[in-house]
Structure formats: structure tokens, C-alpha cells
Amino acid sequence: MVPLKRRKVLCSHTGKTGNVCKFPELVLFLLERKMGASRRAFLSELGQKKGFKVEDKFSESVTHLISENNSGDEVRAWLDSQVGGRGRTLAHLLDVSWYTESMRAGLPVDIQDKHKLQEQTDEAETETFSVPSYACQRRTTLENHNTVLTDALSLLAENAELSEEEGRGVAFRRAAAVLKCLPKVVMDMTQLRGLPCLGEHSLSVIKDVLENGASSEVEATKNSERYKALKILTGIFGVGAKTADRWFRDGIQTLHQLRDSGQTLNRAQQAGLDHYDDINQSVTKAEADIISEIVEKAVVAVLPGAQITLTGGFRRGKLTGHDVDFLITHPEEGREEGLMSKVVSWLETQGFLLYQKTTRNSYLEAKDGPARPASNMDRFERCLSIFRLSKEKKRGAELTETLTENLKTPPSCSSSHVQQGGDREEGGKPWRAVRVDLVVSPISQFGFALLGWTGSKLFERELRRWAGREKSMSLSSHALFHNKQSRYLRATTEEEIFSYLGLEYVKPSERNA
Template structure:
């Protein structure tokens, strides 16, 4: 205490849902290294280690300034020995040798490429790697049986691994809104996921649909899907039925990040003119911005210009009574969600899901019609979507 260092130490609460994390990350070099190690752990069936690295990265993302020395980190939560070694390495040498070695490792590279195929999980990728398949060409030559999702994933590999822009998300939104308006007037569509948090790009576009009159949302998903299909917008779709009401373990089951809403995992065929339309719509709505050549450049790549691109789109339907919980649960980030549930369980004896909030002490459900009310029930200060980028 007497020998206080010149640079002030940071202080921060330990749950990510108690913090405000914008996209303005002052410690990207550190968090990139930690995120890469988290990803590697997740690809290696070491989820505990993965979460530890994600939590450490999230703490650094929430800091108001770049970290310049280890002494600033004294007292910060969630920084375990391993994470601190990585941070020290980056601060002293400009890069983490462990992260660099991981990036170069054949196993990591193969897992990244193979799980980069839509429909391929870690288990499948590992099986293939054990059989010597480490790349896309080998996979194609091997004539492995692929399921429908994997075949679509392989066919659209390049498109699906190219980030989706906000303009493209806006174009998809226009299509989804048209579909919803056509099949159920009065129904509402909300952009969720990373784009709701203000991200500039995403790996997919996520939407939540509901109707202001409880029950009217029933049957909405199949209608939307068949409208989209009939208009030629779907390259792939898999719809999962709502299993919430049927499940006997009910909403009081232990919190899990799988919910039971009716949902659709899809691949959209987004026409070029719709993409431009999205861009124009956005230009009109916001300030004019410098033109980006990225879309034009990507169009030239590959076998030649094709007048559309494939985009991953997730659709979810919730009844209005659960809408606030669904909205909160599907806005992310994944770590923010995980931390909200951990806070609810460990600090408040409550179970939070994308359907409901259950108070274990009062043995009752707590109603909410807005995200603000859910934060209030949880005894947390409200954190807007743009500050949930943990």
C-alpha cells in the first residue's frame, strides 16, 4: 500500500453481467490471444478451460484503457495463473508463444477448417482427423457419407466463412419481415444476436418472432419457412419444434443454454440486388458513410461472379409472455448469457432461461415484459445490448 505503483490498478466486479462491455476493446492483442486459447480448449473437449480463458478475456475487454503492466491487474477477478502467464508473455514479448504455437499446430488448423463446415461438430471433426482427413479436398475425395446439413455446409463453405456485414443483415431482415407480414399480419420480428449488440459483422443473422396476442404465434414458423422457400430464399433449413410445453421437466429444470423454442437453422440465398437494397436502406436511415470495396472484391473471388451469396440465418419464435426472456437469452454474448445464469443461480437462488425466471426461495416464477424488468428481478443494473459484448 505504501509502495503504490504509478499506474493505477483497475477494479472490476467479477460477473460479466455486472459490467459494461462495449465493442471498444482496448486490449485486443491480449484478448485475441486468450480467445484463441479458449477456442482451442473448446475444440479439445476442455470446456472448463475454455470458460476460464473466456472469462479472463472478458475482464480485459471491459477495462477502460490498455493494460501496460501486470501490476495493474492486481485484484482483478477471473485471471488465473495460466491466463496471467499468457498476458505476461504478450506484455513482455508482443505476442503469446502459446497462442502462436497453437495457431500453427496442424491439429488446431484441421479442427478449425473442418468445424468451419456448417453441420460439423468437434466429435465428427476429430473422427475425420483420426482417419487422416485434415482438409476440405481430402474430405471430398474420401467420399465420407455426409448428412444434409454437412453437404450444404461444404457446398457453401466459402460464403458461410465470409463475415456477414450489417448491410447484408439488413437485407436479410427485409426479406424475413416481408415473409412474416405475408403469413401473419401483426406479428413482430426483432433482430437479435450479435447485430443487436451493434457488431459490424457476424457469422450469421438471428431473428426472434412473436405476436402481441398470446397464442397467435403458433404455427408461425412453418408458414414463414414455406413462404421463404416458395420465393427461392432457402438453400437449406431445419426446423425444430417447440418442446417447452411437452417437456415434463418444465421450466424449473437446471439452467442450460439450450432452450426449447421452435426454431429454424437455415442458409439463405441472398440475391445481389437485395444486398444492395439493404445497403441503400441503411444508408438512407443512417449517415452516409464511405463506400467499402469489400462486397465488390468478394464478388470477383471464386469461380466468377455469382449474383447471390449464402448467409446463415437463425429464426426463433416465442409467445409474447416469454418474449423478454427470449430476447435477453438470444442477444448474447454467449459469455454474458452464461454469466447471467451463473449470477441468478449462485447469487440469487433463481433459475434463468430463455423462457422464464424462477425464484427458488419464493417457489414461483417472476414475470417480466421487458429486459429491464428481468435485470431488476436479478438485482442487477440494466445493461443495454451494446454493452453486453463480454
């Protein structure tokens, strides 16, 4: 009997061929017209052996329709005779050359203009869009014309991630990213014809929203007890999806229930619970700028000449965020060693830290290339902290003086002040808690660290995917390694890294995938 985990990724034809489907998001159909039955059978079997899902019959689930020696109009006419509706389908209409190139590569190659079947345009038709396959090839600003659609897909992505279904989560994220970069509002499903990363599930959600104003699946998810509970519990700093799910299965759905449950919390989780409301309140750019002054004051005090850069969403132009990230380096290689402990000590002495955990730099450069890390996190020296930020609108020396004065009233970590997720703490206080991450990078790795810590998360994921699939390179926040040449490619700027990858440089404000 096939194990359960394996059964989930087998193609629909595995009962007949036993081939494992490596690319479940793709459903291919080979048109027999002008190709011939024997050649079609040969190519279908070849595709199945390579791990592709190749269907015998055309259906709405088909994502790639492959033909040989047919024009786009001829294929449309054939579709019309099969499914009606003027041959409408959201599948890519491709020449067999795309299929054969994919077979040689052993994976789906990027769809280029030369692969697409040409069709006569009808000016009366609804305007369609065209975007590259990888998010790192696209320019995505903060201007989103399809918020209703992307919010729906993002919620399903979040729910999948809370269920530790990373593949589904990434699929929804990629679909949302495509819609985010479109220059206009999507009004009709036909506008999405041929766009990459829009799988059958995502398309059904989009169709539901366009036709009914909302997705029934999204609304059901949003109102489910499990989603609401995991959303609250993972809002606690230091609590991941696995821990939250375990608590939920133990009957814990609220912060009150967690406190009353007797669960043992580590330091991070206890601090996250104590400051739940503050941490789940958005951080403004103005607050990030004030924290930036504090961090700069701390760094310069212990190592003059060091450089501090605000990264994350704020570097991409966002006006709010859920935390504040800083990258610290020094122009002289090696001078940054031991810096973090001194900075943390200074911040603690000044009373800025409510919680902190510091980890050492564990990155080692191997001659045969970087080993796969235990997690997606990089291995820089870092401090994950919760800052005590004064609410006074003051800067520089005045800010430090104000906070020192506020220390006369010590922060209360009493759980009686923290209520159900989303409620405010009782009584006013002259400060708030803010999540702050400090990362120290050697100057030789700074360009890679800056690229990695700028985000967005999906943009960085797509950069790494592009590097591996298209360039046979391994990209991380530490380095770029050429797998075929077995050597590291040195770079001091983000522009150099993009150039190595054969990509046009995308400025931070256009990386909001």
C-alpha cells in the same frame, strides 16, 4: 486407484486428506501472522473439507491470500520478506471474513470492498484497475483497448473448446472478458493485481505477450496441424468439435480430403460444405438489414401484426457477424403457433432458402421449476437455414423482383466450385449464401428470449451463473424461476429481468463480453 477424470480435479493435498477440490481455479493461502498456528490449521482443514485448495506454503500460484488482523501494508511487508520485489503478487489480499463467509456458503463468495485489505497508495505506482467479478455486472462496449491480449486468450479458449475442454475454454473466455472491459491499455502486470477471473495460466499468457510481444503457447497452438484442421472442419455448418476430431483422427485435414474420404454427411453438413466459402465470409450489417426486410415481408404475409426483431451481435452494435438471428412473436398469445412452417413455406416458394431445418417448440413449464435441458440450446420453435441473398443493392419489392429473376440461374451446389477453406469460388454469381436463424417465441416469454438471443454468449452464461449462485434462481431464454420460493417470476421486458436479479440494467451495446 482414483479414476483418471477424477484425478484431474483433486487438490494437491488429496494424498493427505482425500478431499476433492471443487474450485481448482482458486489457490488459497492462510497467513499465520496474528492468526496463530492452531487457528490456521483448523481453518485450513475446514477449507479443504469444503472443497477449497488451501496451500501450506505461499507461492506464485496463490490466487487468494487470507489474513486476520493485518493491514494490507503489513501483508505486503511480509510478502517482501518472503519473495522480495516489494512484495508484489497478483493474488487477492483478503480479510479472513471473506474466507469464513465462503465456508458458510460452501463456495467462493463475491469479493467486496469490505473483504479487501487496505493499503496506502503510492502515486508513483502504475495505475491499477478494478472490475466486478461477473461479466453481467460490467459494461463492455465494442471498444477494446487490449485486443492483442484478448485475441491471445480467445484463441486458447477456442482451442480448448475444439478439444471439448469446456472448463478451460470458459476460464480463458472469462479472463479475456475482464481485459475487454478495461478503460485503458494494460502496460504492466501490476495493473492486473486483484482483478477477478485471471487464473495462473491466463496470467502467464498475458505476461508472455507483454514482455515478448506474443505468447509462445498461442503461436504454437496457432501453427499446430490439429488446430488448423479442426478450425477448417468446424467451419462447415453442422459440424461440431467431436465430429471434426473424429475426422482428423481418420487423417482428414482439408475440405478436399473430406470430399475424397467417402464420409457420409447429413443434409446440414452437405449444405455447409457446398457453401463453405460464403458461410465463412462475414455478414455485413447492410446485408443483415436486407435479410431483415425479406423476413419481415414473409412474416407479415402469413401473419399480419407479428413482430420481428434482429438479435445477436447486430443488436449489440456489431457491424459484421457470422450469421443473422431473428426473434419473431405476436402480441396475442397463441397466435404465433404454426407460424414458422408458413414463413418457411413462403421463403421456399420465393426461392430464398438453400437449406432449412425446422424444429418444434418443446418447452413445458413445470410446477416445480424448469428441468435441466439436454443441451444449452433453448426449446423454441426455430428454423436453422442458409439464405440465398442477392448481391444487388436493392430493397423491398425491387429486391424480391431481383431475386426472382436470379432464380432463372439455379444455385450450383457442385463441390467442384468449393475449394480449400478460405479460397473463393470460381467465377462470379449474383448471390451469396448466408446463415440465418429464425426463432418464434410466445409473447409471454419474449422478454427472456430477447435477452437470451442478444448475447454475448459469455454475458448470458454469467447472467445464469449470477442467478444461480447469488439469487438462488434459474434463468433461461424461457423464464426465471425462484428456487427458494418455488415460483416463476413473470417479466415482459429485459429491464424487469435485470431488476429481479438485483442487477443494474445493461443495454445491448454494453453486453459485448
